[in-house]
Amino acid sequence: xxxxxxxxxxxxxxxxxxxxxxxxxxxxxxxxxxxxxxxxxxxxxxxxxxxxxxxxxxxxxxxxxxxxxxxxxxxxxxxxxxxxxxxxxxxxxxxxxxxxxxxxxxxxxxxxxxxxxxxxxxxxxxxxxxxxxxxxxxxxxxxxxxxxxxxxxxxxx
Numbered sequence: 001x002x003x004x005x006x007x008x009x010x011x012x013x014x015x016x017x018x019x020x021x022x023x024x025x026x027x028x029x030x031x032x033x034x035x036x037x038x039x040x041x042x043x044x045x046x047x048x049x050x051x052x053x054x055x056x057x058x059x060x061x062x063x064x065x066x067x068x069x070x071x072x073x074x075x076x077x078x079x080x081x082x083x084x085x086x087x088x089x090x091x092x093x094x095x096x097x098x099x100x101x102x103x104x105x106x107x108x109x110x111x112x113x114x115x116x117x118x119x120x121x122x123x124x125x126x127x128x129x130x131x132x133x134x135x136x137x138x139x140x141x142x143x144x145x146x147x148x149x150x151x152x153x154x155x156x157x
Contacts, residue, residue, distance in 0.1 A: 083136025
């Protein structure tokens with residue numbers, strides 16, 4: 001009997017957490033209509049692939065699926081990092097086009113408003129502009145979590 005025949009509950013819980021996180025990211029991508037360009041479909045493919053392989057692995061754990069799931073986890077990490085780079089690269093252009101779409105963040109540095117406890121609400125920046133870094137970095141984080149869930153999980157000989 002191998003470790004794959006009885007996957008620990010905490011590994012299943014981590015994989016389920018990754019599954020839920022990816023569903024949330026997919027919903028967010030749909031809500032922001034993340035399909036203006038062909039390259040914007042990459043996260044949908046990464047999410048669908050990860051969800052599919054994860055689901056099959058949870059239902060029928062096998063060594064080949066474990067290897068596939070580890071590869072998918074690394075691809076998910078890389079996809080998120082690529083997305084973060086693309087967002088960082090796109091933000092200055094989007095901000096210059098006036099597409100800040102952040103009503104609480106004025107585009108003019110002279111027009112700094114005050115928020116809670118007197119803290120300033122700063123203008124939108126390339127890091128937190130119309131294409132935020134949080135979603136792609138969350139995808140990378142979910143890839144890391146999935147990879148950690150599979151750490152030292154090997155079939156016994």
